[in-house]
Amino acid sequence: MAEDSSKPRPPDDDRNLVVVDDDFIHADAEDKLWLFWQRNQTVIIRGTTAVVVGLIGFLAFHFWQIARQESLGESYIACQDDNARRAFAAENKGEVLAGVALLEVADNLRKNNKLTEAAQAYDEAVLSFKNAEAPALKALGTRAKLYAALTKVDLGQAGAEAGLVVVADDPTAPDTLRGYAMIVLANNALTKGDNASAAKWINLMDKRLRPSNVWAADKNWLVRSEPGLLIPIAAPNPETPASP
Numbered sequence: 632m633a634e635d636s637s638k639p640r641p642p643d644d645d646r647n648l649v650v651v652d653d654d655f656i657h658a659d660a661e662d663k664l665w666l667f668w669q670r671n672q673t674v675i676i677r678g679t680t681a682v683v684v685g686l687i688g689f690l691a692f693h694f695w696q697i698a699r700q701e702s703l704g705e706s707y708i709a710c711q712d713d714n715a716r717r718a719f720a721a722e723n724k725g726e727v728l729a730g731v732a733l734l735e736v737a738d739n740l741r742k743n744n745k746l747t748e749a750a751q752a753y754d755e756a757v758l759s760f761k762n763a764e765a766p767a768l769k770a771l772g773t774r775a776k777l778y779a780a781l782t783k784v785d786l787g788q789a790g791a792e793a794g795l796v797v798v799a800d801d802p803t804a805p806d807t808l809r810g811y812a813m814i815v816l817a818n819n820a821l822t823k824g825d826n827a828s829a830a831k832w833i834n835l836m837d838k839r840l841r842p843s844n845v846w847a848a849d850k851n852w853l854v855r856s857e858p859g860l861l862i863p864i865a866a867p868n869p870e871t872p873a874s875p
Contacts, residue, residue, distance in 0.1 A: 703728055713739055720755070727768055730759025734775055741778065746786050753779035773804045777812055784819070792819065799832070802839075810836060810846035814853070821857060830860045 707728045710716045716732040723729040737752035753775050760772025780794025798804055798812040813832045820829035836850050854860050 707732060720759070725759065725762075727759060727763060727771075730756045730771065730775065733759060734771065737775075737778065737782075741782055746782050750779055750782040750786065750788075753782060769803065770805050770808070773798060773801065773808050777808050780812075781815065784815075792816065799835070806840045806844040807846075810840050810844050813840075814846050814849055817850075817853060821853075821860075826857075826860060829857070833860055 703723065703726065706723075707719060710719050710732060713736045716736050720729040720732045720736075733752050733756035737749045737756060740746075740749035740752060756775040757772060757779060760768060760775060763769050763772055776794060777798045780791055780798065783791035783794065795812045795816050799809055799816060801809065804812075813836050817829045817832040817836075820826070820832065833850055833854060836844075836846065840846070
């Protein structure tokens, strides 16, 4: 049953109550928009200004980063010798290009058989790539780790092979670097007469690396030249029934 609108309502019944601003009673759409602007322009301006300032700040930071990287790149390219590269790396610690400069320094030291200094430079380069996320930059960090370990092995430092194992066990490392760590570990094990460890790394190369990896030929040559790596499969015990 419909409610009788003619009946008086309680004083606190505010149904259908509409607040009407006298300024809007006879205004058209354009006037209403103008009135809305007049009454809210301060809030609108402040909000819009905040958005614009935030956007300008973001763009300024973005272009500053680009300009900074360009400037950094120019400074790196200007380095003509290892002393300049060391100075560049010291001034830009934590930057990826500092790590690249240190890698160059370390490679030159290693080439000149200054192994102790080279190992230290490689370790410093590793720190520069620590937070790198791009695959190419992470690969440079892995290369620094690998050569730091190789140099320490050449120096005969205790526990140096652990660094090679870290690279060999890293699933994100490129096959080129990971495979090199494995082949070196296998060769070192053979040198020590530890055929079981050598065979382990040879087998892991088959499991972890692509068949077409660059170290496949070296691995195959090593297996052919070292019969001890061909661990025979144990013959079944005649007393043990064969599995169905």
